[in-house]
Amino acid sequence: MNDARNHLLVTNRLYDVIISEPSNPWVAGAAGLFTRDFFELARSRLAGDGLFCQWVQLYELGTQEFRAILRGFTSVFPEVHVFRVATDAILIGSNGTTPLRLERILARGGPRIEADLERIGIHTPAELIAHYWVGGAELRGSLGPGPVNTDDNMLIEFTAPLRMLARSQSDREAQARELATMFAGHTTGIASHLGLVEADRPGQSSFYAGLAAASVAQGYADTGVLYARRSLEIERNPAAARAYGEALALGGLPGEALKWLGGAVREFPRDTGLWRSLVTLERSAQDWAAVRRDARTLTGLDPQDRPARYWLGESLFRAGERAAALLTLEPLAPGAWDGGAAPAARAPATGSDNALPEETVADLGFLIGSLRHSAGHPEGSIAPLRMYLRLRPADRTARTILADALEKTGRAREAEVERRRLGADSAAQAARRLAAAKAAWDADPPEKVRALLEEAREFAPDSDEVAFLLARACVRTGEAPRAARLLEEFLDANPDHPWAVGYLGQIDAADGRAERSRLLAERYTALTGRRWQVIDDR
Known part of the structure; x- marks a missing residue:
């Protein structure tokens, strides 16, 4: 392995493609890969129709620093195009012998390339081309005169960190908005480069x-x-x-x-x-009268449109028309909310535009649960409200309705648990039981520790520490399936909490669910940048 810049200095080899993907432009060492001098070196090692690709992280740069990099880049390469991906920019430089043309982009496709692009969520040529930002004469004309980042001044390395650290959160948000619009009025996008018939x-x-x-x-x-x-x-x-x-x-x-x-x-x-x-x-805009009017039109055009039916039911609920809202929303309820299989009319549509997003399904749980409860059907309100509270555990209104429904259906113990979570001292109650469980972790029987943690969770169902220790206590008492269910429920309400992802992957590996374990391990690494360290709770 050699330093890439030094390698280009000492080799006479010419390359078809050179990709530079260093760290942030202001980081010492990496900063030397964003200067005009480096771009000149890279161009000298390109074949005649070669391409140079430079990745630039924008989330800690201002427009002034980005312009300084772009001035150096455009002063070196005759042909330059800039793409953007979220908070990053990708600069493509060439000797001007490879203009962008739609037919060339389409001709370069194939199963391997398509599969690689699909892996990052790009499924069509339009989804790829949409990332194009600015290039050619439009880019050069928008930069204007100003400083250039060079080996002599190392402008970005010395000025960007100071500006970054001196900015408040509101300054950084304003900076991001300024970056996103810095070429507004100066670019026609990729339109002038495609050569459409x-x-x-x-x-x-x-x-x-x-x-x-x-x-x-x-x-x-x-x-x-x-x-x-x-x-x-x-x-x-x-x-x-x-x-x-x-x-x-x-x-x-x-x-x-x-x-x-x-x-x-x-x-x-x-x-x-x-x-x-x-x-x-x-x-x-919370214009519920307009929502009701136009959602009704939409359901008239397509009676099977599930989001439109949800919007209509939601607007009726907001208007206080509870009976009409319940009648409208009931066909959307999953069969599990009724304790049986869903009828065919409730089956989710296969088209993605007609499927209800997960968060909408959760809100549907609150609407149907509260509407069934007020209509005198407490038994039917329990399942949708529980589902809603898994994703919205802090909603006191929903929890109050659930506790009342449980009470009315003779489930006093469960109602008491829900009311505990509503208590003003619920956090303190959970903290006391958590402290007792931690003190008893190695000294007392694991069943006692688990019981303390179960009680703590009744007071604080969304606590990371309580959920983590309870999952571990379940494994210690031979209840790994219970631990897995607990973690699945926790991740439903709190996606991508690393400890839950990692520990669930560990449990899956121990229980032979190799594929999900592998996916969870990869997700943990993506979230934290390191591998999960196995915890011995067996």
């Missing part, structure tokens, strides 16, 4: 509409607006109209987005996608 106007319009939708899905409001507008200029179509409205909302213009989408549904009154986007914005 001019004669195929419907094909162009459809392509740009898909590109606009993909840009919005990735969180890029600026190019989403550009591509949607271009599609609509070529040919009016509902897909581009929807993407344009969503891009306006994403860009912080919800009022304009509502106005636009309101006009779009009049232009394309049978397009369910447009109605969905409109109702989504109306929900965000």
Whole structure:
């Protein structure tokens, strides 16, 4: 293994592709891989049609520092294109002999490349191209004169850390917004580089509409607006109209987005996608009268539209029309909430647009649970409220309703547990039992420790420390399946807590569930940057 920059200094070999993926631009050592001098060295080792790729982490850079890097990069490479991925940028430099063309991008596909892209959530050419930010003359024209990061001044290494540490949280948020919009008004995206067939106007319009939708899905409001507008200029179509409205909302213009989408549904009154986007914005604005009106229109267009039925039921609930809300929402309830198999009408639709998100299903649990309870059906309210509280354990209203439903159905002990969790001293009660369990961990029988932790969890069901020690106590008493269920429930309510991911993977490995154990181990490493250290609780 050799230092990459030193290797390029001493070799005469030319490369088709050089990829530089160092740490942050201001970190000592790595900083030397973001200077104009290094870019000149890298270009000198490229083959005639070679490509140089530079990864730049933007989350701790300001626009001034990023411009200093870009000025050096564009001064070296005749052809430059910039892509963005979340809080990172990817710079592509070449000698100008490999222009971007759509047909070349499509021709480079194949099963292996497609599988590799799918692994990172890219399934179509549009989803890949949507990451394009700016390039060519537009990039050079937007940079203007200013400092360049070089080996002599090491501008980024010495100035970026000071600015980063001196900024408050609000400053950093403002910096992120400034970075996200730094090329607004200066880029037409990838449009001018693709070379689409001019004669195929419907094909162009459809392509740009898909590109606009993909840009919005990735969180890029600026190019989403550009591509949607271009599609609509070529040919009016509902897909581009929807993407344009969503891009306006994403860009912080919800009022304009509502106005636009309101006009779009009049232009394309049978397009369910447009109605969905409109109702989504109306929900965000908590305009429940508008939600009720437009969700009812949407269910009329597609009676099987599950999200639309949920929105209609939710709006009726907000309006106090509880009987109508329950009648509307009941067909969405999973069969498990009734103690039996769900009828066919309740089966989740296979299309992703028609499936209820997990969080919506949780909120559905509260709506149906509370509506059944108020309608005099406490038994039917218990399962949906329990499901809701697994993901929203701090909701006191839902827990109060659940405790009352348990009481009314003769389950006094369970009702008492729920009321304990509502008590003003629940945290103190949990802390006392937790301390006693920890003191008894090695001295007393494991069954006693487990009993103390079970009591502590009755007072604090969302406590990491209580849940972790209780899972370990279950393993110590030979109840590994109980420990696994506890961890699964905890992760449902608290996704990606590393200790729960790691320990559940350990239990799975011990019990022979090799595939899930492997996936959980990989997830733990991704979350923490290290491997899980096995805990001996057997």
